[in-house]
Amino acid sequence: MGKRKVVPFGPQHPVLPEPIHLDLVMEDEKILEAVPNIGFVHRGLEGLIEKKDFNELIYIAERTCGICSYQHGMGYTETLEQIMGVEIPDRAKFLRSTWSELGRLHSHLLWLGLLADGFGFESLFYECWRIREKILDLHELTVGARLIFSVNKVGGVLRDITPEMQKTILETLDVVEEEVKNIQKTFLYDYSVQSRLKGIGVLSLQQVHDLGCAGPFARASGLNLDMRKLGYDAYPYIDFEPIISTDGDCFARCDVRTREIFQSIDIIRQIFAKMPEGDIAVPVKGMPNGEATVRIEQPRGEAVYYVKGNGKKLLDRMRIRTPTFANLPGLLETMKGADLSDVPLLILSIDPCISCTER
Amino acid sequence: MAIMNFGKTMLKNLFLKPVTVNYPAEPAVYPEGSRGHVEIDVDKCISCTICAMNCPSDALKVDRQAGTWTINRFDCIACGYCVEKCPKKCLKMVPGYQEPMGEKTEETFRRPEESMAKAAKPAKPTVTAAPSTGIVSTHNHVSIDVKKCLGCGKCMRNCPNDALAVDRKAKTWSINRSKCITCGLCIDNCPTKCMTMDPNDPDSNGIETYEIELAPIKKKD
Structure with a gap:
């Protein structure tokens, strides 16, 4: 029996894109317990509702996170629309779903790159981010910015995707699909990658369910949980099934996310095939009075928005529950009994976004 | 076997040009x-x-x-x-x-x-109104042709600063000069174009109320 030690991990660490601090209680090379500590990037975004009117807050809600920024703005806007009883045009719904899926594509490609960097495969990391750049160019083409979309407004969207843009998007997605197929082979069939990912950080279906995990992290353990199946926006018209794996280890999480890339590409193709003509926004009058909750599926998992209005310009309360917040208990569970050298991989496997979590 | 999966990509990249652009030496292309x-x-x-x-x-x-x-x-x-x-x-x-x-x-x-x-008119001192919100209308002002007004209230709903009030029952159209920011949104949205932007100073800086005649709405035959 070895001597117990506490190894501090983070908030600055080469593998961490964002700051989280963990106190790892070690016995030899094995971790007995991990004690998290967050609060390094708290910005008080939810408190800004006391100063900014609810329309300006769309642009602030988007800045909760740089990666799932579109879905944050969309979730907040849809909550307001639910309070005010606004039914947006069908075309706006399809446009919102298109941008959601483009956001998922770039988020998953970013994560795959970070994972490759995490297990020390730098050229694979660059390859993933090279492909991701094409998706960012599509963002700039359709909304005018690479990451912060700013196209939502209460009652619809601000920009349309023209047929020429749709053609460009479909052509680019064909190229992206080919290239992702190529790197997928490396992620799933490469011997060294497998030896680094297989059997690491296993969580059973029961554990994932009890700890309340969300998103691809939960789906990798066999939990059939996808908020898109609730049928918001254009998803009722789209034919897709949540992607599930049963192994529950880091390899399964990587597998689920690579397959979700192809699913997103497929969903965008279906959206463009079924996109209706018509307006992209409806005029909205009045102020939000009442409260509502909306659940949407972000690239990282389920996000919950709660907004309470009082019939004035300034809202009473806004609350965002982000997927990383739900996945942190699962992360701590995977760490028990793991090696110190696997800690970076385990943290990456939940796709952490600490800025989201602290808001 | 999967050993050479990445080899192909690696070899290809040896002979390709860099994906990145040498910005700002080379100009960036924006959509x-x-x-x-x-x-x-x-x-x-x-x-x-x-x-x-x-x-x-x-x-x-x-x-x-x-x-x-x-x-x-x-x-x-x-x-x-x-x-x-x-x-x-x-x-x-x-x-x-x-x-x-x-x-x-x-x-x-x-x-x-x-x-x-x-917009500005020479030499007339600004009068600060008592029920003010801080914004003082100094130069031009919105004037109304009471004969044309339908009392539809579109101007009131589009006013960004709540300076206008239309009462169909009392047949009045009133404007709070101290709140009006002379943006012209009411004029743009008026269906009968009964309002105009007068380049002179307003008469007062308080609330001016006008009696409107509620012109009959034309119906299609």
């Missing part, structure tokens, strides 16, 4: 609708302050007296909300990101003398 920075057509600006009031990051400053429009490009988050809100459509987003600088500077645009002179 048409890229939201790089805000530009103003200052000739059209009426200093209504709507952009400054709605800016989420408080990057804009508008001085109605001096006729200036000031932007701190380092505070600007290029969200495009001012462009959407501008009643005169004098703001627009254009491609090209903010260039790096040694210190945070502000950029000021001044309205041309002609447009200021058109």
Whole structure:
């Protein structure tokens, strides 16, 4: 029996894109317990509702996170629309779903790159981010910015995707699909990658369910949980099934996310095939009075928005529950009994976004 | 076997040109609708302050007296909300990101003398009204043709500063001069064009109430 030690991990660490601090209680090379500590990037975004009117807050809600920024703005806007009883045009719904899926594509490609960097495969990391750049160019083409979309407004969207843009998007997605197929082979069939990912950080279906995990992290353990199946926006018209794996280890999480890339590409193709003509926004009058909750599926998992209005310009309360917040208990569970050298991989496997979590 | 999966990509990359562009030595290519920075057509600006009031990051400053429009490009988050809100459509987003600088500077645009002179009337002192919200209508003002007014209330609903009130039962149209920011949105939205922008000073700075005749609405035969 070895001597117990506490190894501090983070908030600055080469593998961490964002700051989280963990106190790892070690016995030899094995971790007995991990004690998290967050609060390094708290910005008080939810408190800004006391100063900014609810329309300006769309642009602030988007800045909760740089990666799932579109879905944050969309979730907040849809909550307001639910309070005010606004039914947006069908075309706006399809446009919102298109941008959601483009956001998922770039988020998953970013994560795959970070994972490759995490297990020390730098050229694979660059390859993933090279492909991701094409998706960012599509963002700039359709909304005018690479990451912060700013196209939502209460009652619809601000920009349309023209047929020429749709053609460009479909052509680019064909190229992206080919290239992702190529790197997928490396992620799933490469011997060294497998030896680094297989059997690491296993969580059973029961554990994932009890700890309340969300998103691809939960789906990798066999939990059939996808908020898109609730049928918001254009998803009722789209034919897709949540992607599930049963192994529950880091390899399964990587597998689920690579397959979700192809699913997103497929969903965008279906959206463009079924996109209706018509307006992209409806005029909205009045102020939000009442409260509502909306659940949407972000690239990282389920996000919950709660907004309470009082019939004035300034809202009473806004609350965002982000997927990383739900996945942190699962992360701590995977760490028990793991090696110190696997800690970076385990943290990456939940796709952490600490800025989201602290808001 | 999977050993040479990545080898092909690696070999290909040996003979390809770099994917990155040597910016800023080589110019970056932006798509048409890229939201790089805000530009103003200052000739059209009426200093209504709507952009400054709605800016989420408080990057804009508008001085109605001096006729200036000031932007701190380092505070600007290029969200495009001012462009959407501008009643005169004098703001627009254009491609090209903010260039790096040694210190945070502000950029000021001044309205041309002609447009200021058109709006301002010589030598009449400004009267500050008692029930004021801080904004004082100094130069031009909105006047109404009571014979044409339908009392539809579109002007009231579109007023950004709640300066107008239309009462169909009492047959009145009233304007709070101290709240009016002379943006002209009521005039743009009026279906009968019964309102005009008078280039003279308003008579008072309080609430003026006019009796309207509720012109009959024309029906299609």
